[in-house]
Amino acid sequence: MELVLKIILVSSVLIQEVSAQETSVAMPDCPQKCGDVTIHYPFGIGRNCSLDWRIQISCNDNFTPPKPFLNYSNLEVVNISVLEGTIEVKNPVFKDCSNRGLAQRVVFVYKPFRFSSTRNLFIAMGCNNLAVIKNLEGSNLGGCMSFCDQKTLTIDKRDCFGVKCCQAIVPPYFWNFTTSLRTTDDDKNLDDICKYAFIVNKKWFENLTDIYSVQLMKEVPAVLDWNLNLTDECYTLRPTNVSRNMSVCGTYATCHNLKCSCLKGYQGNPYLPHGCRDTDECAPSHKKVCAQNCMNTPGGYRCSCKRGWELDTNARGCTEATNVKKARIILAIASCTILGVVLVLAATWWLCKVMKRRRVRIVKEMNFERNGGLLLRQQVSSIEGNVDTTKLFSSKELDMATDHYNKDRILGQGGQGTVYKGMLADGSIVAVKKSKIDDESKKEQFINEVVLLSKTNHRNIVKLHGCCLETDVPLLVYEFIPNGTLFEYIHDYNQDFPLTWDIRVRIAIEIAGALFYLHSASSLPIYHRDIKSSNILLDKKYKAKLADFGTSKSIAIDQTHLTTRVQGTFGYLDPEYFQSSQYTDKSDVYSFGVVLVELLTGQKPILAPRAHDEERSLATHFILAMKENRIFDILDPRFAKEGDKEEIKLFADIAYRCLNLNGRKRPTMKQVAAELESIDKSHTLLTAEQQYEEIEYPVSHLNGLWDLTSTSMSSGTSNSVKVDIEPLIPKY
Template identity: 60%
Template sequence: MKLLFFNFFLRNAAVVGVVGVLLLVSGSWWLYKTMEKRKSIKLKQKFFRQNGGLLLQQHLSSSDQGGISKTKVFSSEELETATDGFNVNRILGQGGQGTVYKGMLADGVIVAVKRSTMVGEENLEGFINEVCILSQINQRNIVRLLGCCLEAEVPLLVYEFIPNGTLSEYLLRQNEEFPLSWEMRLQIAAETAGALCYLHSAASIPIYHRDIKSTNILLDHKYRAKIADFGTSRSLSVYQTHLTTSVQGTYGYLDPEYFWSSQYTDKSDVYSFGVVLAELLTGQKAILTNESQERKNLAAHFVLLMEENRILDIVDAQIKEHCPKEDVICVANIAMRCLNLNGKKRPTMKQVTSELERIIQLSQKKNVQQNNEEAESITAEVVSAWDDASTSITCSSFQVDQALSSSDVEPLVPFKTW
């Protein structure tokens, strides 16, 4: 009896021991996962504060712009999955403010994810600024911000995906299979000007872009222009006419007047746009390098040739034979006025947009007239050919009638006599 009791005790003790070990292991695992989850939450909260989440919330609470609050907030896991762990094969481009990756969201939407460089106090404001400005803009030629993520190690911005890269890439790679025609360049110029006009005078508050250049003009699937990169942009009150800031911008596009005075105006954007117009006309970079490796400013070179009446000497070879000379000269004159060293003598973006659109309308009207004239010419030739053919047919019919009236030809239907 004692032996049986002892065996029963041993068996149950073993079962209790196994159950105890399992409970201890599962409890330890649950405790570990709970601690990891709390650690992850604390880390995300830390990144949120580090990436300016509190500053963004402050902007939201003090802003009456409803569009900002509608900006979607993505989780870091969503964007990790979308970009395949920020795979290097997904990189679309890199710049001073970060790297842009191509991604696909869970619903199949293709997006561009901008992963910012490590954010310090000096450039945190630029990141928040871009979110706030783009969130309140709705214009077809300005890239759309879909959302952001602040809980990752560095801030992430999610934009609509623009498939055809930058204007700069297209101008410089000289794509022979699909060259950027004169009509396309003119359209891109007008669309970019229209977007800047919207920022300066049609947005709810005036906005200066402050970094207009061909690498910040993207081309969509229909080669329509989309202005991007608002990291250094600034909004103004209705009563402000300029910004006094430390000089920022890209060499070759920088307004000389702003460089001297540190005062940025809407005419500083106009100057930068003038450089883009010069690029569209010449197909050259804003900073030229000659055979002796000397660097030269395209804007200064362009103005010099215009003053010497030699603009056609540097028109891009890809369009030189296919663009109306008078249209080229009109666009070159607009660029020349935009590049005036005196900002007050430059046109506004509204005036530039109107002039470019007028050139396009006149060009289209000429094409329609030319097509009509060609159609009329073809019609006249067809009518002439038809008249010649009719004459020939009439002559032939007359000969047949003559033959039929001959006495040796018996009629097919004999005449009746009444």
């Protein structure tokens, strides 16, 4: 166990030593930094730490942090670049404010250093300043002259082209020089302007935003090239105790232009014995050198290819192997073949889809014509101002709205069709009536209902949103009325909404107002022709709305009646219309009178047969009760005690007059609506007994008519009667 630990400890020490040697920039046991500056070999601090005594660095600890200086030039070192063979130092700024015409300063540097002619500039500043560079023998090497006057004292702080500032290139191959500053003008107004000259790092100077800030500096950065004066083979003579010349370049390094550099594929400090290290060309941080696989080798790399590929002529790229190319060609042919088949199939499918859409469109157009679309257009075009409020829904839209006509969405069914609850795309709830059209008359009824409801706009009449004629059977879209029919609330007690006397009067007033609107206030008079309690719906606020206009008719203003085959519902049909086939506005009044009697008695229009009583008509039963002055005996017990007797008598009187066998003696809907609205305010009308004496009702004749009606309607005569339907209502 101890042996294993010792091996691990020795291994870790060796690894640390190798790592330290690889990352070191100086010779072993020599300082690598002075303050913030890194000292790269062949430079060094102290004895035996540099390649040559002339490039020794002294580290001055009197500064915080310490500063490095060249031993024999006393220039502060800023940066050392081994690869470029340069060293950046701080060079003094020469200044003369005496204006005496001559100022000389001397800069000494020693070989192997010299001022870089490519990286430095010679700058002179001031007015009428002639700055000259001379060698130590006094020969002029270069210089420039800056001039200015009172008009040119303000210039761009980045310009140095002769006005107040001039520049010149630094002569090559010199290390020691003197600088002289001389004035070229005797203008005394410029005596207080100082003159400056200095050699400066070209890149640093050009990046200044204000070049005249140098005038406040004592030193500026300058670049020195260094050359160790080596032989062509980069050998130098070692101390006298060494018997032969030694190479100054380290392992994996070579000499060129009297400088050492690492061999290709290596990088690092070429002057250190093991300063050049292998470059990993395959590392992710390097530029990709191989097309596929890369393997690093000492001083280089080797490329390889994946299976099925082979190296090309430059040994970097990869090309497919011959057999792979053949396989790819076969695969390409197969792919094209499959793609062609797929395209043919796709084109066939698309063509079939287009043909199917075309067939669907043709079927929709045929359905539109068959369901009375042309008749609807004809009816609409004949209306003054046309009808622009009725929307034509698409079959797809209503199919989605009713969940494909789900049975759970059915609200009611009857002889004229089925009503579904639906929700349109905008979230609105509607009732969709799927009509039954098995003959031409019903088609006309359907179109008639669309046209008539399109012309009506009354708060107590069901609103028609639109229709759809492109399906097998036509569809009507109404507003959804959620609370059922008046028939249900009269004949089936509802605990949530009991029909009190006040509610019954309100409902009667609302329906009377709707009928008055149809008879007198619409653009053309409209006869409903099927007034009954099951066609009176209650909305979410229990307001009454008149529905089902399938058999309704509009007439000219000067027309008094319609001559049609008899249609209606048992118990509500006007006996006078049944005999003459002439329908008038008073026929609607009669049917409304039956609804009023329903509200009073709570009885159905056709009474169930009872022993010793042949009266099957509610109207006949009510008229006999009125003549015998026993109206309170037949009242609905649910409100008989709460209603005002006088109001009940007035209400019953209105119903009694509406049921007069002689249509001309019946009141108009305008009169009925007015009397109902004032029923709770006026108690000064004539007594019910006086009213009874004014109307002579042959009760036996009325019973006979109803017997005739019942017989005729049950025997299948040509005077057909419409079967009851429950439109637009939920089924409870």
